[in-house]
Amino acid sequence: MQAPPDEPLDEVDEIAAEEGALRVDIITTPEDEGLRLDRALARHLPELSRTRLQALISEGRLAREGEPVTNGSAKITAGTHFTLDLPPPEAAEPVAQDIPLVIVYEDDHLIVVDKPAGLVVHPAPGNADGTLVNALLHHCGASLSGIGGVRRPGIVHRLDKDTSGLLVVAKNDRAHKRLAAQFADHGRTGPLERAYVAFVWGTPELPSGTVDVALARHSTSREKIAVRREGRFAITHWSRLAAFEDEQGRPIAAMVECQLETGRTHQIRVHMAHIGHALIGDALYGSGQRTRATRLGPQTRAMVEGFGRQALHAARLGFEHPATGEFLRFESALPPDLEALEQALASGH
Incomplete structure (x- = not known):
């Protein structure tokens, strides 16, 4: 102006x-x-x-x-x-790297990828390269959005390094602005769908429920998020998909679907731990529930104790296309490691 x-x-x-x-x-x-x-x-x-x-x-x-x-x-x-x-968009500092991508959908405005566990979304201290952004720069070239001078080109929302699943990236500034507005609105004025599958310790007694507690940075640990009254409001709706028992027939774990009404850092991990059902494999928020693994059969116990990440997968993503207004909806099947975990828990051996 x-x-x-x-x-x-x-x-x-x-x-x-x-x-x-x-x-x-x-x-x-x-x-x-x-x-x-x-x-x-x-x-x-x-x-x-x-x-x-x-x-x-x-x-x-x-x-x-x-x-x-x-x-x-x-x-x-x-x-x-x-x-x-x-300020005007800045050139992205990350370099393009030929890293394989699982592309679910792509057009001139956006790209939807199925991120594997272990892949960091954007460069940060300790992860200068080898990230999703590096891979996208190689795949998309100079078309990626750099709105606001933020050196995370095209990134609209994030997944934790060890969370797998669906993620949408904008390929131009207009698409970035409109997608970011949808995610900031949390679906209040338009359709937005984010559903995750998680494997948690314990079996919720109710078939479904809602966790509505505010989240903020932990007061002493900068890497953790905590439930804090003065934090930002955060709402997670969950439903039980399956329940698993130990060898004595006692409830031991469950598979749940979590739908986000907000998208705070570590939201599902903190909310599920808050109600006593921390994610399997979550070393940051689930350490107090590891003793439950001792009730599992030897094969299942070995798999659970050796599971190297939080058992969380972004399984469904839906949003309005930023250019056409069409509602797009994508689904991602469980990756092999979570499929194996599900089978092990179901067998109880």
Whole structure:
């Protein structure tokens, strides 16, 4: 948005005048009341990290009611109008790498992949390359979206390294913006479907249920997420698909489907552990339930104790196509390691 030639550009307009820049309008809601500014913005712009937002604020790219803002820790009130000028897309730092991809669907706007367990989604400290982004850069070339200068081209949502399954990636900025809006909306105003299959310790007594507790970063462990009253709201709907018994016929484990109403970091893993049904193989949140494996038969016990990841698979993904509006729905069968786990638990040997 550039001012007419006969009007001088102020600091905010100079930023907005950058070629390819994008101005975003945000009006805070009652849910934002009393939050730090950077936290509130992160709620409205989930595709941008708080670190990225703080950097944009320090660069003078944020205005409140037309006045520049530089303090990201300021508390805000509902009904305040902010404008954020996002810089032009930056070239992705990751290099293209010829890494095999399982492509479920692809067109000019997006690509849906079936991610294997063990593949990191985007480069980060400790995983500089060999990621899904590196593979996508090789497959898609320069078409990948880099909206907002975020160096995670095309990534709309993420899966943990050791979670397998379906993931959609945008191939241009328009598709990225529209897909990100769907995921940020959590399906409230349009169809969005995210269903996971998980193998958990214990058998839920009820056939289905909902976990509705807020999540935030753990107070002492930066790698963990915890249930915290002051955290971001998070809702998981679960249903029992199968129950497994030990050799004495006692309930020992279950296969459940988890449907996300929100998409917080580690949401399913933390929510299921919170109700006493941590995921099998989850070393971060399920260590307290490992003793249950001692009740399994020797073959099943050996498989469970040697299972190298959380038993979680993104099995179903549905969303509106960002260009056509058509609802797309994809399904992914259990990968071989989870199939083998299911068979072992069912046999009880």
